[in-house]
Amino acid sequence: MTAKEKSIIANPALAAEGHLKIEWVDAHMPVLNRIKEQFVKEQPFKGLKVSICLHLEAKTANLARVVQAGGAEVTITGSNPLSTQDDVCAALVEDGITVMAKYKPEPEEYKAMLIKSLETKPDLIIDDGGELVALLHTERPDLIETIRGGAEETTTGIIRLKALQKEGALQFPMVAVNDAYCKYLFDNRYGTGQSVFDAINRTTNLVVAGKTVVVVGYGWCGKGVAMRAKGLGANVIVTEVDAIKGVEAYMDGFAIMPMAEAAKLGDVFVTVTGNNSVIRGEHYDVMKDGAILANAGHFDVEVNKPELLARSITKRVVRHNIEEYKQQDGRRLYLLAEGRLVNLGAGDGHPAEIMDMTFSLQALSLKYVNDQYQALGKRVLNLPYELDEQVARFKLESLGTSVDKLSEAQIAYLNSWK
The missing domain is CATH 3.40.50.720 (NAD(P)-binding Rossmann-like Domain)
Structure with missing residues (x-):
């Protein structure tokens, strides 16, 4: 089946409006676009399936397209009944991404779409609020087998994941993107x-x-x-x-x-x-x-x-x-x-320039989990600092500026106890 045949959306005719929204944010997300160029060359997700549960609007659509550019077969669903934008959903379907989301569905329909996104048997997930992880560990544990791990971007989601880990029940590694510097310092605060x-x-x-x-x-x-x-x-x-x-x-x-x-x-x-x-x-x-x-x-x-x-x-x-x-x-x-x-x-969410950094962290987290999942264990883990710092460095470069570098002598001084 094609993405169009598998998708559950409100109105395919809205695609043109959705494409305009995505084009606008794309022009204001230079860090994510730089990572996209890297993914196109390296194809880190070639042959893999990725399920994404996020607030489904234009900035999220851009992330989904970046993951797709890395070789993944992408399925996306909304993490909130009121935040899904139907025109963006229609545009993503035209781009070959399977979408299972509508604006303001009934509670039963909303939950069914979350489950359908997991029934694709993904290798990797990106979650918001622990929605997918909760379903996998309660109602659909039969779908855990294929999952290598994933990333979570919210405070609420991290709270749920850590509670699950404390009980010894977490079945795969999840990166706590919310705890990355370039997430909470900028997304949580300014966004x-x-x-x-x-x-x-x-x-x-x-x-x-x-x-x-x-x-x-x-x-x-x-x-x-x-x-x-x-x-x-x-x-x-x-x-x-x-x-x-x-x-x-x-x-x-x-x-x-x-x-x-x-x-x-x-x-x-x-x-x-x-x-x-x-x-x-x-x-x-x-x-x-x-x-x-x-x-x-x-x-x-x-x-x-x-x-x-x-x-x-x-x-x-x-x-x-x-x-x-x-x-x-x-x-x-x-x-x-x-x-x-x-x-x-009741709004369009965080500014595009802010989500540029957060979604860059998500994309890099997904690659990190896929590269290292066999050694990561079944736990909540922090994003490696070097990836966090890479996003900040790319952000500064997109602004036409940079920071100083330590000299060899300064590095030696900082590493010495004397």
Whole structure:
């Protein structure tokens, strides 16, 4: 069967629009294009099957095409029902990539497409949020046999993988791309910060300046969200469960307090924890009329939707990607993008130049796993520093600049204890 015959997409007629989107990001992803040139020559994935589960938009499409250029037979599916772009899916099918994704499928259909992407019996996987890995280790362990390993790019996914490894249950090596310097320093911080407010501003059409923004979690994503909110003129409050991160947020110039207090003050709430129910019932009870709730974590569990609905007398869509929950006392709370990842559910995700580095890490991680999988063991492992540094070096070169090099004498000095 051809890729077209195997694919499950919404509308093949949208391909031309999708190609335009891919062409735009391609022009702004020079590092990934440099790796593509390398892959075309070396063919590291020749004869192999690769299944990719990521937010299926134009930048991801470019990564899929790079893996394909390395010789792989590529199947791709979406990692979030709201982030899939149907025109991009159609374009990829025309490029010979099997696509199993649609915008906003029913939950059962979404899960079925994830499983179908695994039924191709891939040799390698690229995962987001641990979606494919979870299915392989629960419902479809019969499909693990062919898998050499893969790469995971999210904080949520790494949490799940490490829990699986702790139980001694992980069945193949997975590279923690999220823990690479060129991922969390730039993607998590600058990418999340910008894309979250791109989405919030586009969706609400409201001013940020002067509002109180509550950032729930001060990891690298939370740092980026807080920094961008401050830059837009907001008063920023950070809530945390880690005292060290709390001190860090305080010294970065932000107010730090428990959510029980912050809930009374916030105009906009953004969750970035990777945890469950960080905004919940008792917080809704004291929020201002008109408070806006947004989640920037992978799963739609950080803002507790069942408890929000239970406290509401009405629920209605008041604007695309905005649901109004009217409380018993008449207060209105607004949830963006169904509580799903707001920057992709209600926006286009991270800027292309940021994802250029992240997806370059993904491509190099996949090659690394394929080259070394027999020696890596069944564990979560870090990307070798030299590959991380290679991406940074390529990035600087694409900007027309570089950094200094140590002299032999300096290297000898640093390596000496005397």
